[in-house]
Amino acid sequence: MALQTCGSLLCRGTLFILFCLSAVAEGHFKGFRRLTGVQDTAVHEEQWFTQKLDHFSGADSREWKQRYFVNEAFYKPGGPVFLMIGGEGTANPAWMQSGTWLTYAEKLGALCLMLEHRFYGKSRPTVDLSTDSLRLLSSRQALADLAHFRTKMAEARGLTNRKWVAFGGSYPGSLAAWFRMKYPHLVHASVATSAPVHAAVNFPEYLEVVWRSLASENAECPLLVKKASDTLEERLKDPKTYDNITKDFNLCSRLQIQTAVDSAYFLETLAGNFMDVVQYNEDNRGFEGAVGTNITIKVLCGVMGDSSLGDPYARYAAVARLMMDTLSMKCLDASFSNYLRDMTNASWDGPGAGGGRQWVYQTCTEFGFYQSTDSPNQPFTGFPLVYQVKQCADFYNVSAEQLAEAVAQTNEYYGGYNIRSTRIVFPNGSIDPWHALGITQDITPDLPAVFIKGTAHCANMYPARSEDLPQLTLARNHVFLLLQQWLKQ
Known part of the structure; x- marks a missing residue:
């Protein structure tokens, strides 16, 4: 759900990762991919x-x-x-x-x-x-x-x-x-x-497919990702590690973990690197202005399998830095408080107006699609459904009960499968x-x-x-x- 600049939208997410018809992606929202358009008005005027x-x-x-x-x-x-x-x-x-x-x-x-x-x-x-x-x-x-x-x-x-x-x-x-x-x-x-x-309110199957897709390249790859994610989650429990983590992942400001939400947001942000790449693996989005299409499952698993980089945690950090370099990001904003500020800005000039605030609203009032770590058969840890559902209340005052009812109504109206x-x-x-x-x-x-x-x-x-x-x-x-x-x- 993080709203950092990345090159994939459906920089991942609780879908943003969904949209296939725009161009340069900008963030990882909840579920689909938001692509911002290149200018082409000379040929096809709006x-x-x-x-x-x-x-x-x-x-x-x-x-x-x-x-x-x-x-x-x-x-x-x-x-x-x-x-x-x-x-x-x-x-x-x-x-x-x-x-x-x-x-x-x-x-x-x-x-x-x-x-x-x-x-x-x-x-x-x-x-x-x-x-x-x-x-x-x-x-x-x-x-x-x-x-x-x-x-x-x-x-x-x-x-x-x-x-x-x-x-x-x-x-x-x-x-x-x-x-x-x-x-x-x-x-x-x-x-x-x-x-x-x-x-579906809870969509853990998303990450289960990520596991299988990584394993299709190398059976060890998702196991190494899992080990790295588990190690990072454990280190987040000790404030003495925060300076090193800040440096390892090139964070924009010193890591601050004061609540479970802060930890979940950081872990989800890093998992988004793999989620984005899997979702758009080896596609042909370059024509619409997408960046980072050269980063594939093969590339990520290559980094995760490179023992010369250190243990799996160090390789996980190397993936994060690779993605930032590829997307010309100076640093990684891993602050949930910044995300909350951006997503509650209701102005058309706000940082979430490119699609993040709108799409997350639709997930909270119609679809769910929350890609949680609530399944044991996936490679990440630390961002459960409760963390994601809480954001509906934080951003739009939509309760968990209202969300569940809205999703049920969507399937009732359209028929689901x-x-x-x-x-x-x-x-x-x-x-x-x-x-x-x-x-x-x-x-x-x-x-x-x-x-x-x-x-x-x-x-x-x-x-x-x-x-x-x-x-x-x-x-x-x-x-x-x-x-x-x-x-x-």
């Missing part, structure tokens, strides 16, 4: 759509401006309309120039649109990010935004009778599936990549920890899964390259054939 503020209150006539992008280069009259769904970060116009969906668009003559998610990027419906304002941030409001956008855009462009296909990766992948389920008269088909469709629809394909990667909350086996012939061995989060969405695994190429081709088939129906 456009603005007048949107309703509250779709579920007929008495509320307030409106706001939502950002979107258009690519008409491949459109052929009578062709389909592809709608890329934005998520928990700034919509990156690089996706209007590259990506698998554009390859499909060229072959199928599609018009391509991308809509930025409310409360992220430049799509700011309210004057601030206060908890009261954030009550208008939810997946249900986002789906209603999509429905209204689709309806009005179709009317304005003469596309009412065209077949619309929704695309999304990570949280937007879930939105793509739910858009088809909740608005089947507006969406003909959906590609729901790396979509965690099942909400129990999906009843047609023409939705669910690609997932075996390395990606998020596949544990996704669809990895066919539900019906019209609700197929594409489980791609050896690939990470949203891998099938990125531009193809020569070093792609054969099964990744096959997966992209399979999705195209499904779209081709479904557009004839």
